Protein backbone atom coordinates (compact mmCIF):
# COMPACT_ATOMS: atom_id res chain seq x y z
CA UNK A 1 0.00 0.00 0.00
CA UNK A 2 1.90 2.98 -1.33
CA UNK A 3 0.57 6.47 -1.91
CA UNK A 4 1.41 7.52 -5.44
CA UNK A 5 0.48 10.10 -8.06
CA UNK A 6 -2.49 8.00 -9.12
CA UNK A 7 -4.08 8.75 -5.74
CA UNK A 8 -3.64 12.49 -6.05
CA UNK A 9 -6.64 14.67 -6.83
CA UNK A 10 -4.70 17.83 -7.66
CA UNK A 11 -5.55 19.79 -4.51
CA UNK A 12 -2.23 19.96 -2.71
CA UNK A 13 -3.60 20.28 0.81
CA UNK A 14 -5.92 17.30 0.40
CA UNK A 15 -3.26 15.25 -1.38
CA UNK A 16 -0.98 15.79 1.64
CA UNK A 17 -3.76 14.73 4.00
CA UNK A 18 -4.59 11.66 1.93
CA UNK A 19 -0.93 10.68 2.00
CA UNK A 20 -0.89 11.13 5.78
CA UNK A 21 -3.91 8.83 5.98
CA UNK A 22 -2.01 6.16 4.06
CA UNK A 23 0.87 6.42 6.55
CA UNK A 24 -1.47 6.30 9.50
CA UNK A 25 -3.26 3.26 8.13
CA UNK A 26 0.09 1.56 7.55
CA UNK A 27 1.05 2.30 11.16
CA UNK A 28 -2.15 0.58 12.31
CA UNK A 29 -1.43 -2.46 10.16
CA UNK A 30 2.15 -2.60 11.42
CA UNK A 31 1.02 -2.31 15.04
CA UNK A 32 -1.48 -5.08 14.39
CA UNK A 33 1.21 -7.33 12.92
CA UNK A 34 3.65 -6.55 15.73
CA UNK A 35 0.95 -7.24 18.30
CA UNK A 36 0.96 -10.87 17.26
CA UNK A 37 4.69 -10.83 17.98
CA UNK A 38 4.41 -9.43 21.46
CA UNK A 39 3.85 -5.73 20.99
CA UNK A 40 1.38 -4.17 23.37
CA UNK A 41 -2.31 -3.78 22.84
CA UNK A 42 -1.83 -0.14 23.86
CA UNK A 43 0.34 0.53 20.81
CA UNK A 44 -2.34 -0.74 18.44
CA UNK A 45 -5.02 1.16 20.31
CA UNK A 46 -2.91 4.32 20.13
CA UNK A 47 -2.37 3.97 16.38
CA UNK A 48 -6.08 3.32 15.83
CA UNK A 49 -7.05 6.39 17.84
CA UNK A 50 -4.56 8.46 15.88
CA UNK A 51 -5.98 7.16 12.58
CA UNK A 52 -9.54 7.99 13.63
CA UNK A 53 -8.52 11.47 14.70
CA UNK A 54 -6.63 12.00 11.43
CA UNK A 55 -9.61 10.79 9.38
CA UNK A 56 -12.09 12.97 11.25
CA UNK A 57 -9.90 16.06 10.93
CA UNK A 58 -9.39 15.30 7.26
CA UNK A 59 -13.13 14.93 6.63
CA UNK A 60 -13.84 18.32 8.22
CA UNK A 61 -11.10 20.01 6.21
CA UNK A 62 -12.12 18.31 2.97
CA UNK A 63 -15.74 19.34 3.50
CA UNK A 64 -14.65 22.94 4.06
CA UNK A 65 -12.66 22.89 0.83
CA UNK A 66 -15.36 21.24 -1.31
CA UNK A 67 -17.83 23.76 0.12
CA UNK A 68 -15.53 26.64 -0.86
CA UNK A 69 -15.12 25.12 -4.33
CA UNK A 70 -18.88 24.56 -4.50
CA UNK A 71 -18.46 21.12 -6.05
CA UNK A 72 -21.69 19.66 -7.44
CA UNK A 73 -21.52 16.47 -5.37
CA UNK A 74 -20.58 18.18 -2.10
CA UNK A 75 -23.69 17.05 -0.20
CA UNK A 76 -23.24 13.43 -1.30
CA UNK A 77 -19.61 13.61 -0.27
CA UNK A 78 -20.55 14.85 3.21
CA UNK A 79 -23.15 12.12 3.55
CA UNK A 80 -20.53 9.54 2.68
CA UNK A 81 -18.22 10.97 5.34
CA UNK A 82 -21.01 10.72 7.97
CA UNK A 83 -21.76 7.15 6.90
CA UNK A 84 -18.11 6.19 7.30
CA UNK A 85 -17.86 7.94 10.65
CA UNK A 86 -20.81 5.91 11.92
CA UNK A 87 -18.99 2.76 10.85
CA UNK A 88 -15.95 3.83 12.88
CA UNK A 89 -18.01 4.16 16.09
Ligand SMILES: [Fe+2]
Nearest residue numbers: 014018058062
Ligand atom coordinates in the same frame (compact mmCIF):
# COMPACT_ATOMS: atom_id res chain seq x y z
FE1 LIG B 1 -10.52 12.69 1.36
